[in-house]
Amino acid sequence: MLSCRRPVLVRGRPLRVGLRPPAKKENAPVTLEFVSTDLTQAENRSIAQRLPLSGTLQPRDQAVVKARIGGDVKHALVREGEAVRAGQLLAQLDSPDLRARLAEKQANLDAGRAQLAIAEKNRATNQALLKQGFISQNAYDNVESTMNIQRETVKSWEAQVAMARNALADAQAVAPIAGIVARQHARTGEKVAVDAPLYTLVNLRQMELQAMVPGADIGAVQLGATVRFTVDGFEGKSFTGRVERINPTAEPGSRTVTVYIAVPNPDLLLRGGSFASGALDLVASAPRPTLPLSAIRSENGQNFVWLILDGKLARRAVVLGRRDEAAGLVQLAEALPAAAPVVAARVDGLREGNPAVHKIAAVAAKTPPPAKE
Numbered sequence: 001m002l003s004c005r006r007p008v009l010v011r012g013r014p015l016r017v018g019l020r021p022p023a024k025k026e027n028a029p030v031t032l033e034f035v036s037t038d039l040t041q042a043e044n045r046s047i048a049q050r051l052p053l054s055g056t057l058q059p060r061d062q063a064v065v066k067a068r069i070g071g072d073v074k075h076a077l078v079r080e081g082e083a084v085r086a087g088q089l090l091a092q093l094d095s096p097d098l099r100a101r102l103a104e105k106q107a108n109l110d111a112g113r114a115q116l117a118i119a120e121k122n123r124a125t126n127q128a129l130l131k132q133g134f135i136s137q138n139a140y141d142n143v144e145s146t147m148n149i150q151r152e153t154v155k156s157w158e159a160q161v162a163m164a165r166n167a168l169a170d171a172q173a174v175a176p177i178a179g180i181v182a183r184q185h186a187r188t189g190e191k192v193a194v195d196a197p198l199y200t201l202v203n204l205r206q207m208e209l210q211a212m213v214p215g216a217d218i219g220a221v222q223l224g225a226t227v228r229f230t231v232d233g234f235e236g237k238s239f240t241g242r243v244e245r246i247n248p249t250a251e252p253g254s255r256t257v258t259v260y261i262a263v264p265n266p267d268l269l270l271r272g273g274s275f276a277s278g279a280l281d282l283v284a285s286a287p288r289p290t291l292p293l294s295a296i297r298s299e300n301g302q303n304f305v306w307l308i309l310d311g312k313l314a315r316r317a318v319v320l321g322r323r324d325e326a327a328g329l330v331q332l333a334e335a336l337p338a339a340a341p342v343v344a345a346r347v348d349g350l351r352e353g354n355p356a357v358h359k360i361a362a363v364a365a366k367t368p369p370p371a372k373e
Contacts, residue, residue: 032313032354040341047327049282053211053227055261057207065197090199112154180201204271206264211258211261214255215255215256229277230278303317307337309337
């Protein structure tokens with residue numbers, strides 16, 4: 001006898017006896033949906049990189065006034081911190097030997113001039129006698145020769161007097177530049193030797209910052225480039241300078257190049273020896289494909305990015321170029337596929353070939369077209 005069974009209903013539909021519902025595929029890839037804020041695209045743009053640097057500020061114009069003669073400091077006329085003008089007398093050295101030598105040379109000159117006057121009178125007298133025939137030509141020539149010799153002797157004494165006066169003038173130390181006395185090396189009453197330092201003068205109106213730049217970056221440094229920096233002791237205040245000179249040789253050990261930055265200081269706020277730190281504006285790079293730093297991944301020392309190509313994730317290795325840390329951008333050495341979306345969001349577990357779509361685009365594709373009226 002045949003038995004009759006009622007059909008089993010599965011979700012309202014009859015299922016034949018002896019058949020099982022189809023099993024779902026395990027580990028099926030899930031389609032990743034990215035919103036616009038998760039994606040970006042490479043854009044050609046230039047990056048003006050700023051190179052960090054630091055150094056010590058020094059007055060561009062400074063001078064050490066030294067003693068040109070040895071002797072006692074008779075008068076030291078200025079002290080540290082005082083402003084002086086060019087040519088101003090700073091110190092007077094006492095040198096009795098030089099004064100005595102000048103007096104000696106001057107006396108010799110006076111005697112020589114007196115003898116020259118007598119010789120000139122003899123020449124005039126003998127010239128008249130020669131015309132009247134009272135003396136021979138030979139006797140007149142001897143008198144004229146004596147006068148000429150005495151004239152040359154007077155010229156020699158005049159030169160020696162000038163030299164003695166110059167030597168005595170060296171006892172006066174004068175300022176070669178306008179500025180401020182940074183240091184007084186000798187006081188009144190001290191005995192100094194030849195070339196001993198007396199004063200150090202500095203001109204603070206134009207400062208200079210010396211900074212070391214790596215040799216790999218020196219090619220991007222141009223004369224006139226702007227440098228913005230801060231100085232210890234001036235919190236909240238920034239200063240600006242420009243590259244004025246570049247040393248033509250690199251330091252043997254560090255392979256760095258010294259850059260000299262001119263810093264105007266009209267209000268005399270900055271002081272010599274102050275430490276400054278800032279950044280140098282390098283030459284803007286050529287336009288290259290540029291991405292946000294957040295889009296760059298790194299694994300085992302290799303940099304790469306995630307792209308969405310033909311609805312799937314694709315991993316592409318990239319070579320990085322110049323960075324702009326402040327703007328969060330980095331240039332690429334090679335271009336990426338045109339208009340390819342790049343994953344900028346930090347998402348873990350991404351795999352090559354996983355389905356991926358732009359969520360807005362996916363929604364737009366599923367939305368049915370409006371009904372025609």
